[in-house]
């Protein structure tokens with residue numbers, strides 16, 4: 230009974246009449262005959278030929294946007310293995326830099342942007358680096374505790390889906406899935422680093438992250454690893470002359486230890502690393518009162534205060550414009566060499582010469598105030614950049630007299646709120662407004 234309620238078709242004949250449709254078995258030749266009829270096969274061939282011609286002449290699919298100052302797209306190494314075997318590269322670049330030539334990318338294979346972490350990306354150098362990486366099409370995560378950095382340096386990227394900002398202190402571990410790590414987080418001026426030595430633990434954490442996710446790691450070390458150098462100019466093979474217990478040691482020795490850790494992770498754990506030894510760098514977005522000599526002089530001259538010169542003013546430094554440094558850091562990261570590499574401008578200035586350039590740029594009547602020299606202040610500093618020139622194809626382009634006005638414009642805006650000079654362009658530090666120069670010192 231129950232089954233009847235469910236199914237009532239028992240009494241109906243399965244085939245009530247003989248005219249019900251029953252498909253005829255397919256004859257093996259019918260498909261072939263169909264193709265031959267009405268020249269269908271010929272039309273098929275012609276269509277195939279047109280499609281092949283179209284896809285052959287069509288420009289490469291998914292070609293990424295080209296960085297503003299580069300004429301050729303450099304294929305980042307972590308993505309090279311995405312390309313099929315036999316893919317054509319044109320090797321025109323410096324030292325192992327492969328460049329995308331006339332090879333064809335199969336349809337649908339787009340270059341993915343890299344996922345890059347910039348620790349300290351809210352700071353002076355970091356924010357300029359972030360600008361370049363974003364312009365290249367990468368996805369950038371900034372990790373910064375804003376000890377010396379400023380959100381204003383990054384605000385123009387807020388809302389961009391490729392940009393993320395994490396407030397985090399690198400002395401605590403963090404886990405992020407990324408391809409590259411630019412490790413800049415560290416207070417860089419004497420007034421700050423004495424109170425927040427983050428170099429060793431922060432670097433250890435970031436190296437641990439690089440090891441865990443297989444990312445390439447770049448350390449921003451410093452010319453301070455040479456201490457008060459007994460060799461001039463400084464070559465990367467020079468081991469330095471550093472006081473291990475002085476007031477600057479937390480920075481100098483901290484960076485030396487960071488270099489040691491970096492090489493240990495490279496040799497011991499196979500982490501891909503890069504080391505840059507950065508010499509004095511200046512430009513827009515520098516901390517106004519962070520105690521570094523260029524920012525000190527510029528801020529003092531703008532405020533009509535005397536420029537403070539420590540000692541007799543005859544100690545020398547080299548001054549590199551920030552866009553040159555960022556170019557060097559990116560070449561180092563993308564290249565094949567571990568380093569360390571000196572990244573600095575070999576043009577050498579005494580403090581008094583620098584004060585003179587600031588007078589020329591801001592106020593010819595700006596006065597100089599001499600004070601006793603600070604402890605362990607190096608007497609001479611000048612990079613030998615032969616290695617970076619040869620292996621990275623890099624050298625600075627912006628001379629001091631060209632870069633300083635851009636920085637002055639940014640400082641003027643921030644100190645006086647004067648937007649007359651064009652805040653955006655000056656603040657971005659875009660050197661396209663600066664005629665490029667072969668001569669480093671001007």
Ligand SMILES: NC(=O)c1ccc[n+]([C@@H]2O[C@H](COP(=O)([O-])OP(=O)(O)OC[C@H]3O[C@@H](n4cnc5c(N)ncnc54)[C@H](O)[C@@H]3O)[C@@H](O)[C@H]2O)c1
Nearest residue numbers: 349351352353354374375376377378398399414415507510
């Ligand atoms: N500018 C130079 O002349 C120069 C020279 C040599 C080396 N460097 C190195 O380059 C890097 C960047 O220097 P900068 O001039 O941009 O300095 P900066 O002070 O402007 O930037 C450092 C950034 O790191 C952040 N930071 C500091 N401690 C942190 C922590 N524990 N966790 C997370 N974030 C932290 C700061 O908030 C800031 O945004 C530093 O590592 C510095 O040692 C700079």
